[in-house]
Amino acid sequence: MTVIEAQGLTKKWGDFAAVDDLDLAVGEGECYAFLGRNGAGKSTTARMFLDFLRPTSGSVKVLGGSGADPEVRSRIGYLPGDLNLPPTMTGIEAVHYFGSIGHEPDTAKVQALMDRLGLTADRPFHQLSTGSRRKVGLVLAFMNDPDLLILDEPTSGLDPVLQDTFRDMVIEHKQRGATVWLTSHVMSDVDRVADRVGLIDQGKLAQQLSMDELRTKSTGNITLTFPDAPDVSSFDGVEGVSNVQVADRQLSIHVDGPVTAVLARAAELGAVDIQTEKNDLEDIFLDTYSHEAGR
Amino acid sequence: MSGAFEIYRRWLRDRRRSTIVWSVSIAAVSVVTAAFFSSLGQSLGENAESGSTTSSMLGLSDGIDPQTPTGFLWAANYSNQLPWLMMALAIALGTAAIAGDEADGTLEYVLSKPVTRSAIAMARAAGMVTILFISAIVNLVAVAITAPLFDLYDSVTITGADGSTSTASGLTFGQLVVGGLAAFAVALGSGAIAYLLGAASGRKGWAMGGASGFAVAGYVLYTLSNVTGDLEFLTWISPWRWFIDDAMMVNGLTWDILWPFALTVVAVVAGWQLFLRRDLQN
Structure with missing residues (x-):
């Protein structure tokens, strides 16, 4: 009803x-x-x-x-x-x-x-x-x-x-x-x-x-730590990945959607640590209204 | 309709203290004025003789002598102070009935409950009439009880300008009832206009300003027109014309008493219908 x-x-x-x-x-x-x-x-x-x-x-x-x-x-x-x-x-x-x-x-x-x-x-x-x-x-x-x-x-x-x-x-x-x-x-x-x-x-x-x-749509930033300095192109071709940045032994990426492929590639590359920063409802709210805030 | 009765009862309860203060104040003005009969009656008569403006303002039409107890009470209170005070109360109540509570934000919450706008409109109109009626009754009782203290029920001997004397009968309880009823009626009409404007607009300022303006403008129109004769054709708009011309307290009830009640019915029905058709104000 x-x-x-x-x-x-x-x-x-x-x-x-x-x-x-x-x-x-x-x-x-x-x-x-x-x-x-x-x-x-x-x-x-x-x-x-x-x-x-x-x-x-x-x-x-x-x-x-x-x-x-x-x-x-x-x-x-x-x-x-x-x-x-x-x-x-x-x-x-x-x-x-x-x-x-x-x-x-x-x-x-x-x-x-x-x-x-x-x-x-x-x-x-x-x-x-x-x-x-x-x-x-x-x-x-x-x-x-x-x-x-x-x-x-x-x-x-x-x-x-x-x-x-x-x-x-x-x-x-x-x-x-x-x-x-x-x-x-x-x-x-x-x-x-x-x-x-x-x-x-x-x-x-x-x-x-x-x-x-x-939850499916939500996006997040992931920071991976490797034994040695990774190459900035390490995650080329992985679905949903953007904004790749490297600083020393850490590689930060923005993931849009499921993280399965990202984790698989990280494992291949021998990542030793992972930190996630998940976007939540508040970020979606802010994204939706960011055009107004920018006025 | 139990919801409507509860709303009516609560509205009265919320105004319990102000009703007491208003009623006692109005009655006190009447009693204090009555106390001046023996000392002020004669001079009031002399003032009235001095000009048509004063006469008009005191409601002293032909045959009303302020040296008599009834004429004095009429000229000193029942034709001016009492209706003005009751009008002020009626306009405050008519404004509060819908527009006041709407502006305070309390009306909206009541309307979220299982009660119709019609029930609220009727409960509030009934509340306005009830409080005004209570004030009129308190005034009547106060004057009726204290009148013997000021010899108002006694006959008086009046000496005319030519030296002749005559005897005028004292005040009667019936005259107090009729005088109070006329003041109640003219006040109720003004309150109903405030109710109408408030129900139609949801704005306190419009209700209070419109109804007060109507009362004052009507008074000015009537009294000045009496003096100059100008705009006399418009004075039918003024509630004061029938109220003062008829002087029912002195001359007895006339059918004109029905005008303010008719106005009240029309204004309340119109206000109720307009209230049903509009948005609530924030």
Whole structure:
């Protein structure tokens, strides 16, 4: 079942296209990470899922219906990038208030969630730190075991331990069949929980690939050490090798794709040491947006 | 609709303290003004006689004598201070109803829950009416209880300019109810305009500025037109025309009381429909 389905989804303000002709399909139980620079259109996309913004053209369905439908919303857990609650509302009041609007959550489950996140929920929202506000948002998003989680920068402001806890929570929800759509600038979040990533650039979906594809596509630098100074042409003709450099007894190469042939040639040449430096999601992210950074 | 009721209840709760402060302040102004009846009533009458501008501003149309308890309360409070204060409260509430919470970012999160925009729009409109009504009731009770302290329920003997004397009856509870109802109504109309502008645009500035401008411009238009006769044909736009001309607190209820309620219904329905059709503001 397709849980999020966008076709030609476009949002324009005047001539400015915040989201431009976005096609997207996220399946049940999948975790889809939507990545991009600030202002790329991530939050605008999320806000169209929930009918806060109406598309200029195209369409979007969540859980088979419209984000405007209360029945659909009752199955969604949402964490906005900037959560704002009434200033005097405490965390526990928020749980009861938003529970009373939708489905009153299991008290024991809420308490377990708060304990897990280390949240003391008796202080007014306006007195909470950024991290504590985030914790309140996470409790509210997860407390009803939603079928779809829409999380905009979920770990922003959380310490590394809580970021790890959050990742565990997402994995647990995926395991029980929930779908997760998240935006994040924390690549370790994405690396660990996502099944697929989409990179949005100036409103357009620039790349979309599964984590398996990502790993296959990922490239790396390898430095080999030999007993004697190697010849710079030693790896000529080996598939995927480029940027060969020699310094003393060390030879550095850039490998694009599988390293099997490289290792075979290194063994033939009697390499005594190997060091790898793998490009990861963060490098792909930076590569994708390097044209903007160079402006 | 349980979600709508919870939203209504929470909105009232979030405004509990401000409702108390506003209500007590409005009632205090009314009581303090009433306390000046014995010392100020006569001079108010003399001022009113001195010019049509003053008369117009005090709401002293024909037959209203500020030397009488009812005429004094009308001229000193119920025709000006009370409706202005209640308007300020109503405009603040009408602005907060949708545009205020939208600007604070709190509306969006509520809308991520299983509740419709219609339910929120109606809950907030009901909240605005409720708080305004509470303030009107507190004012009524405060004035009604304290009026005997200032002899407002007693008949008074008035000496005319020609030396003749006459007896005017004292204030009645019914007049306080009607005076309060008229002030509540004219304020509610202004609040509904703020609600409409806020719901249509999601912008606090537009809601507050538009509704305040409407109230002030209407007052200026009405009072100056009364003095000069210019632009009289436009005064039907002003809510102050029926409010001051009819002087219901003194002269009794008229069908004109329905105008602000009709305006409120139209503004709330229009605001609700426009709110359904637009994007939320960031």
